[in-house]
Every structure is written in structure tokens, then in C-alpha cells.
Amino acid sequence: MTDASPLARLADAVGILPEYVDQTGERHTTGDESRRALLAALGHDAPDDDAARALLDELAHERRTRLLARVRVARADEGEVVELTLGGHGGREAEWRVEITYEGGGARVEEGRTRVEHDGSLAVVLAPPDEARLGYHTVRATARVDGATLAGEQRLIVVPPRCPDPASLLRAQRVFGVTANLYTVRSARNWGVGDLSDLATLLEYAAGTGAAFVGVNPLHALRNAEGDVSPYSPVSRLYRNPLYLDVEAVPEFASAGLDETAHGPELRRLRDADLVDYDAVMALKMPALETLHRVFRARRRTKRRADYAAWVEREGQALESFARFRALDEHFRAGGAGWWREWPDEFRDARSGAVEAFAREHEERVDLHRWLQFELDRQLAEAARRGRVAGMPIGLYQDLAIGTSPAGSDVWAQPELFVTGVSVGAPPDPLGPEGQNWGLPPLHPAAMRADGYRYWAALLRNAMRHSGALRLDHVLGLFRQFWIPEGMSGAEGAYVRFPTDDLLGVLALEATRAGALVVGEDLGTVPPEVPPTLARWGVLSSKVLYFEREEGGRFRPPRRYPRGALATANTHDLAPLAGWWHGRDVALRREVGLLRDEAAHDDALRERACDRAALLALLVDEGLLDDDEANRDPDAVSEIDVRAAVHALLRRSPSWLVGLSLDDLVGETEPVNMPGVGQDKYPCWRRRLSLSLEQLATDAPARRALGADRAWVP
Known part of the structure; x- marks a missing residue:
């Protein structure tokens, strides 16, 4: 430095x-x-x-003066080691006592007299590696040295050395799956947005094609109104979006006397629409869900009520805070308040007496939001069960967003964990010379440690519930995050370090308990230390066809993809294959103003022409398209042939996982998101599929793009 x-x-x-x-x-x-x-x-x-x-x-x-760090993450293969700090007493004799209380019950006590190292450190081995217990434990220690007595308490987290191994979970077989944005899914029975029953159907459909998993966008809770619909800027990362509930699958529906035909014209409009109308969907669903909740509350002595009570107790204060926030948010939005920092002062503190009084006065409304999460968990569990019954070795593959909205419940309930006055983003680059400001408040690294990583563990545990795999959006955020101070440009931002090994250790523990594979979205500028660190912790990398290039712009042959990866053609921020092939994304960039002028547009078209020729050359070289004169001319090649060939190419890679986008199976041309573009210019996160689930199963181009007529070589 x-x-x-x-x-x-x-x-x-x-x-x-x-x-x-x-x-x-x-x-x-x-x-x-x-x-x-x-x-x-x-x-x-x-x-x-x-x-x-x-x-x-x-x-x-x-x-120097803190006997024990507030939290320590230790790998099980290192044993249970407690590190004491006796600054200023180096070289002296110290009497010490250390007690560890284990998460699952039981305790261990060690006492002794040891010379302190010259740097003031003293290490106590409570258990060797072969005796170390995984989990979240409590350590209490005292030390007496030079007539002074010191005491401290620590959360000791003993973690496995890595996340679950694909070779073991998949029995050494490479697998493929389907990735989908659930809200885009169209079906004859849903209420204008893909729901959890659609997800169950999609899992069964994919299993029938030999797929091992279905990956979905983050299902985190959103406000579902006023354009606040990005799954990557949620109200909470701990809880899910009622938008995805299948109203008719709620157990109380059969006896509630609800009549779908009463909403016939509106339901038809929503089902036929090309864009998800979040406000209108929730305007239909919420009154029905409120009725079903009243039926549920009226039935006091049922197994479902007992299951609900047990679930609420298990979720604890986190669920209570979330439910109170949702009820308060509804109440104050009805009065014109935009977000919680505009509420009266006494309601901005989740622990205030005013919030307690509101919760008592609006008990039924708060309970509604608790119950919605209970039913979401039940329907998600049922979808995952159907995937397992259909034979999927992984099944549901969920996604955890990098951050949460500053206007959301997580920040309101635990403000001490978040940094105000800055936003997470990305530094300037050739495509974004001003940088990107994502508007997400970062977690405070020191506050996370002081919290004993409880919030981080809860995020992971909830995201992996019912899942066989988890994608971490922007996994580089576990290493460093680009912070932009309020009022400054992206060029004035800086990177901030995060406690990488601690966060990855907790990830390995939660993934091991869930029996889930972990994939890190590690795209963009990747510091040299990131790939080996992720590999050491057993986190699979993300490899995207569009970005996998070699010298001269050539596309990387599939045999050179790494084994420890998820290989895909694109991501939710990129054009689907059909749109990429036809240059639809280039046209859109011009329409929304991301290309400065006609010269920039012409440059983008020339670059895409080179990219198409390069991809075509690889597909021909790999024998996936016939080597004839027609197939050397991109304009003469069918886009359907390209989609099928690209998927076959990806499935030749040695990567453990291959993800085939549902958008690419259907042949969509429009992206679901254009980063940095507002709803006034493009309907981000709203575009629906052009094919329904019912049509998908028999659609010949979709079957061809899937490779249903090709042998899958494990």
C-alpha cells in the first residue's frame, strides 16, 4: 500500500x-x-x-483487550480450537477456563495454565478434528493473568471443509436441467402469473425429459405494485412472494364457496396478456386469500392449525417482524406513505411500543401475512416433492439475490445490520461508463460478525428449504462489494472487503445440512483469488456461452469448460438465443437509448455479425450442424437449428450441471430484463412466455431445442 x-x-x-x-x-x-x-x-x-x-x-x-472474538468460524478438519487474546500479557503465565455448549446439547470444559505467546495469543484445543461437531456452539471463557481476570463469550461455528460434492450427490453423473423465470410461465389454469402449481408441473415435465433440476428466479417477497417487481430487489430475502400462491390449491378453497367464474372476464384478460400485470393479479388473489384465511382461522382444532402453530414458533421473531411490516406497509401506503422511512417516527423502529400496539390492534391482518408464508412454504414443499417423485436427483434449484430493498422489511427489522448512505453497485465499464447503482443497502461486515452471522445463516437456510441446489447471485459479493456513497457517481465508488472464508464456511454448513449443491454467479471482472477459493469451498462456477471466448473472439469448445461449473447459454440479464441470433437485443438497446448514436448501433451490429459467424463455425466444427456452404452463412441458418445445436453443444461439456433456459426452449426473442433500464422504457420482469405449459409438452420446436431427439451422454 x-x-x-x-x-x-x-x-x-x-x-x-x-x-x-x-x-x-x-x-x-x-x-x-x-x-x-x-x-x-x-x-x-x-x-x-x-x-x-x-x-x-x-x-x-x-x-488487544477482547478476550474472545464475538464469532469464529472454524473448519471441522481443524478441530474445535478457541483462540484467546491477552494483549499486553505476552510471555506471562495465564490460568484459563473454557466451556463450550453445543448446539445439539451437551457441553465440554477445559482448564489449564499456559504461557501466553509473545503476540498475546493463546490457543485452546477443545476437540481434535475427528471429534469436532458441526454446528453453532457457544463458548464462554475466563482467563487470569497478572492479577487481572478477563471474561468473554463467543459463537463458535464449526463448518465442513466444503459444500456437498456433485460427484457424490449425482453419483458421478453429469446432469442437465431447465431454468425458468416462474412469473413468465403461462398455463390454462393460473391467474395471469406462473405459480407454485405451475412449478410442480414444470418439474414433472422436465423430469420426463431426463432433466435433473428446474431452476427458478428468486421467489423473495416483493411489493408487486408500482413497478416494484424486480426479484433481485426484494422486500425480504427471508420470505417469499404471495404472488406465486395457487389460490385454488389452498386446502380451504374447496369449502370456502369461492367462484372463479365471478372473475371470468378479468381472469381471461390476465391469462391472455403478454405482460404480467402484478397489481391486477394481486387485486384478484388477495381478496380470495383473505377469505381462505378467515376459513382457516375458524377451524380451530385441526392438524393444519397445529402444523401452523408449530411452523410459526419455529420461524420466531423473523416471521413476526416480517408480518408486522407487511401489515404496516399496507396501512401507511393507503394513507399515501411511500416507504417505511416516511412512516411516523414511532413506527420506524420494529421494536417500538407503537408497533406492538399496532400488531395487537390488527392481529388478524398480521396473522394473514404469517399464514401466507406458511401456505407458500407448504405449496413449495409440494412442488419439490412432485419433482422428487418424478425421479429428479436435484429437483428444485432456487436463487438467492445479492441484496434487499432499502424500503423492505429486512432493513426495517434489523437496521443495525445494514449500511445507510451508500449503495451496492458496479464500477464503470465500457457498457456503463457511469457505473451501476443498484440502490441496495449493503450489509455491514462488522455488524454481520457481531450478529454471529445469524442473518446470513437464516438467508441460506430459508433459500435452501425444499431445494437440491442454490444459486448465489453475484457471488463476488462474498469477497468484495462495490459501494457508491450517496450523492456520488459510480466513478467515485470503492470496493469493500467481506469476511469471505467465514461466509463461505457458513454456506458450506447450511448446504451440507440441506444436502444441496451450490452455484456461484461469478461473471464479470473476477479477481484472481476468487476461482480457487470457490473451488476449495466446493462452490460451482457459472459459465455462460456468450462470454466463453478464446483468442480472436472464438467461442470456447465445450471440452474446455471446467467440470466444477453450471454451463448455460445466457442469463436473465441477457438476450435469449433467438433474440441474440436475430440481433433483437441490439435493436432494443438502440430503442431505449443504451447505444449513443447510429455509429454505436452500427458497431454493435458488426460485432454481432462476427459473433454469429464465430458461433456458427464452432457448431459446424463440432459436427452439430452440417458442414456445407449454407451453414457457413448465418443468414441462411434456421434459428431453431441454432438453438438445438447450442444446447447439444452445452451438453457435451464436462460441467457437472448444464442449464437450458425455458425461454430458449420456447424460442423467446425478448429479454426479461434490461439492466439499467427503467419500467418507463422497457417492461423488465414482466414479459410472459409465448407458449403455455400445456403446449410446451407437444411443441415440436421446443422438443427439438431441448434435444429430446438426441441421446444424453452422461
């Missing part, structure tokens, strides 16, 4: 990186103004060097 100023040293001490290298190879240095803004957001106000020196001294004093 060349800049040794107190401000720079303080920034480095709390994890603000001094520089980064962008996609073009240019090095960017973090400026002092950005440092001060980020430090202030992290709770370290350093307007000058004297203040920075004082804060550095405080941090050093904290490290």
Missing part, C-alpha cells in the same frame, strides 16, 4: 480497498473524499488525520 496516510490506513483497516483494476485493465485509486464518505457510513467519522489516528488506536485497543 503506497499511501500510508492515517486516513488510508484506517480505510484499509476496516476493509475499504485502496484501488481496483477495471475490465479494461485500468487501475483506479480510491480518493480521500470517497474514503471519508464510506468510513462515515461504516460508523467511523474521520474528517482529518487526527481523527483517523484516534480511530486506529481505538480499533487496536479493541483487538
Whole structure:
């Protein structure tokens, strides 16, 4: 580090990186103004060097005098080791006592007298590797040295050395699956948006083609109104979206006296629409769900009521806070408040007496939101069960978004975990010279540690429930995140370090308990330490055909894809194959203003022509298209042939998982999302499939694109 100023040293001490290298190879240095803004957001106000020196001294004093770190993540193959810190007592004799209380019950106590290392450290081995227990344990320790007695408590998390191994879970067989945006799914029976019964049908359909999994977009809770519909900017990452409930599959529906035909014209409109109308769908579903909830509450002595009570108790305060937030949000939005920071002061604190009183006064409404989550969990479990019964070795493959909306319940309920005054985003690049501001408040690394990683563990546990695999959106965020101070541009942002091995260790523990594979979305500029670290922890990489290139722009042959990966043609932020082949995404970029002028548009078209020729050459070289003159001309090649050939190409790769997009099976041309584009310019997250589930099973082009007429070579 060349800049040794107190401000720079303080920034480095709390994890603000001094520089980064962008996609073009240019090095960017973090400026002092950005440092001060980020430090202030992290709770370290350093307007000058004297203040920075004082804060550095405080941090050093904290490290020296805290007997136990608040949390420690230890790998089981290292044993149960407790590290004590006795700063200022190096080389002295210390009497110590350490007690560990295990998550599953039982305890262990060790006592002794040991010379403290010269750096003030003292390590106590409670159990060797062959005796270490996985889980979340509590350590209490005391130490007496030089007449002083120190005490401390720690959350010790003992984790496996890696996530579950695909070779073991898949019995050494490579597999493929179908990836889908559930809200886009069209069926003859849903209410204008894909629901959990559609998901069950899709799982069964995919299983019948030999698929091992169905991957879906994040199912996190959204507001479903006013354009607030991105699954990657949720109200909560802990709980799910009632939009996906199949009203008619709720057990109380049969006896509730609800009549679907009463909504006939509106239902037909929603089913026929090309775009999901979130507001209108929820305007139909919520009154019906409210009726079903009243029927549920009226039946007091049933097994379902007992199951509900047990589920609510298990979910605890997190569910209660979420349900209260949803009821409060409805109440204040009806009065014109936009988000929770516009509520009256007494309601901005989730633990306030005013919130308690509101929950008592609106008990039925709060219970409705608890019950909706209970029913979502039940319907998701049923979909996953049908996938397993159909023979899927993985089944449901869920997605965890990188962040949560600042206007959401997670931030309201636990504000101490989130950083205000900054947003997560991406630095400037050739496609976005101003950078990207995602508007998501980052988690505070130090607060996560102080919390014992409880929130992180709960996110993972809920996301893996009923799943055989989990995708982590923007997994680079477990290494570092690009933070943009409020009021500054993306060019003034900086990267902030995260406790990588701790977060990956908790991930490995939760994945092991769930028996789930983990895939990290590691696209973009990837620092050199990321791939080996993910591989060491057993996290599969993401390999996207569009980006897998070699020298000269040639597409990478499938044999050169890594084994430890999920291979796909594209992602939710990219054009479907048919749209890419026809250049529809280039035209859209011009329509929404992402291309500066006609010259930029012409350059993009020329680049796409080169890309099409390069892809065609690979498909011919691989024998997936006939080597004749017609197939050397991209304009003469059928887009259906290209889709089928690309999927066959991906399925030749050695990668453990291959994901075939439902959009590509159907032949969609429009993307579901255009990053950085608002709803006023493009209907992001709303485009529906052109084929229904009923049509999908017999559609010849879809079967061909799937490769149903080709042998799957494991």
C-alpha cells in the first residue's frame, strides 16, 4: 500500500480497498473524499488525520483487550480450537477456563495454565478434528493473568471443509436441467402469473425429459405494485412472494364457496396478456386469500392449525417482524406513505411500543401475512416433492439475490445490520461508463460478525428449504462489494472487503445440512483469488456461452469448460438465443437509448455479425450442424437449428450441471430484463412466455431445442 496516510490506513483497516483494476485493465485509486464518505457510513467519522489516528488506536485497543472474538468460524478438519487474546500479557503465565455448549446439547470444559505467546495469543484445543461437531456452539471463557481476570463469550461455528460434492450427490453423473423465470410461465389454469402449481408441473415435465433440476428466479417477497417487481430487489430475502400462491390449491378453497367464474372476464384478460400485470393479479388473489384465511382461522382444532402453530414458533421473531411490516406497509401506503422511512417516527423502529400496539390492534391482518408464508412454504414443499417423485436427483434449484430493498422489511427489522448512505453497485465499464447503482443497502461486515452471522445463516437456510441446489447471485459479493456513497457517481465508488472464508464456511454448513449443491454467479471482472477459493469451498462456477471466448473472439469448445461449473447459454440479464441470433437485443438497446448514436448501433451490429459467424463455425466444427456452404452463412441458418445445436453443444461439456433456459426452449426473442433500464422504457420482469405449459409438452420446436431427439451422454 503506497499511501500510508492515517486516513488510508484506517480505510484499509476496516476493509475499504485502496484501488481496483477495471475490465479494461485500468487501475483506479480510491480518493480521500470517497474514503471519508464510506468510513462515515461504516460508523467511523474521520474528517482529518487526527481523527483517523484516534480511530486506529481505538480499533487496536479493541483487538488487544477482547478476550474472545464475538464469532469464529472454524473448519471441522481443524478441530474445535478457541483462540484467546491477552494483549499486553505476552510471555506471562495465564490460568484459563473454557466451556463450550453445543448446539445439539451437551457441553465440554477445559482448564489449564499456559504461557501466553509473545503476540498475546493463546490457543485452546477443545476437540481434535475427528471429534469436532458441526454446528453453532457457544463458548464462554475466563482467563487470569497478572492479577487481572478477563471474561468473554463467543459463537463458535464449526463448518465442513466444503459444500456437498456433485460427484457424490449425482453419483458421478453429469446432469442437465431447465431454468425458468416462474412469473413468465403461462398455463390454462393460473391467474395471469406462473405459480407454485405451475412449478410442480414444470418439474414433472422436465423430469420426463431426463432433466435433473428446474431452476427458478428468486421467489423473495416483493411489493408487486408500482413497478416494484424486480426479484433481485426484494422486500425480504427471508420470505417469499404471495404472488406465486395457487389460490385454488389452498386446502380451504374447496369449502370456502369461492367462484372463479365471478372473475371470468378479468381472469381471461390476465391469462391472455403478454405482460404480467402484478397489481391486477394481486387485486384478484388477495381478496380470495383473505377469505381462505378467515376459513382457516375458524377451524380451530385441526392438524393444519397445529402444523401452523408449530411452523410459526419455529420461524420466531423473523416471521413476526416480517408480518408486522407487511401489515404496516399496507396501512401507511393507503394513507399515501411511500416507504417505511416516511412512516411516523414511532413506527420506524420494529421494536417500538407503537408497533406492538399496532400488531395487537390488527392481529388478524398480521396473522394473514404469517399464514401466507406458511401456505407458500407448504405449496413449495409440494412442488419439490412432485419433482422428487418424478425421479429428479436435484429437483428444485432456487436463487438467492445479492441484496434487499432499502424500503423492505429486512432493513426495517434489523437496521443495525445494514449500511445507510451508500449503495451496492458496479464500477464503470465500457457498457456503463457511469457505473451501476443498484440502490441496495449493503450489509455491514462488522455488524454481520457481531450478529454471529445469524442473518446470513437464516438467508441460506430459508433459500435452501425444499431445494437440491442454490444459486448465489453475484457471488463476488462474498469477497468484495462495490459501494457508491450517496450523492456520488459510480466513478467515485470503492470496493469493500467481506469476511469471505467465514461466509463461505457458513454456506458450506447450511448446504451440507440441506444436502444441496451450490452455484456461484461469478461473471464479470473476477479477481484472481476468487476461482480457487470457490473451488476449495466446493462452490460451482457459472459459465455462460456468450462470454466463453478464446483468442480472436472464438467461442470456447465445450471440452474446455471446467467440470466444477453450471454451463448455460445466457442469463436473465441477457438476450435469449433467438433474440441474440436475430440481433433483437441490439435493436432494443438502440430503442431505449443504451447505444449513443447510429455509429454505436452500427458497431454493435458488426460485432454481432462476427459473433454469429464465430458461433456458427464452432457448431459446424463440432459436427452439430452440417458442414456445407449454407451453414457457413448465418443468414441462411434456421434459428431453431441454432438453438438445438447450442444446447447439444452445452451438453457435451464436462460441467457437472448444464442449464437450458425455458425461454430458449420456447424460442423467446425478448429479454426479461434490461439492466439499467427503467419500467418507463422497457417492461423488465414482466414479459410472459409465448407458449403455455400445456403446449410446451407437444411443441415440436421446443422438443427439438431441448434435444429430446438426441441421446444424453452422461
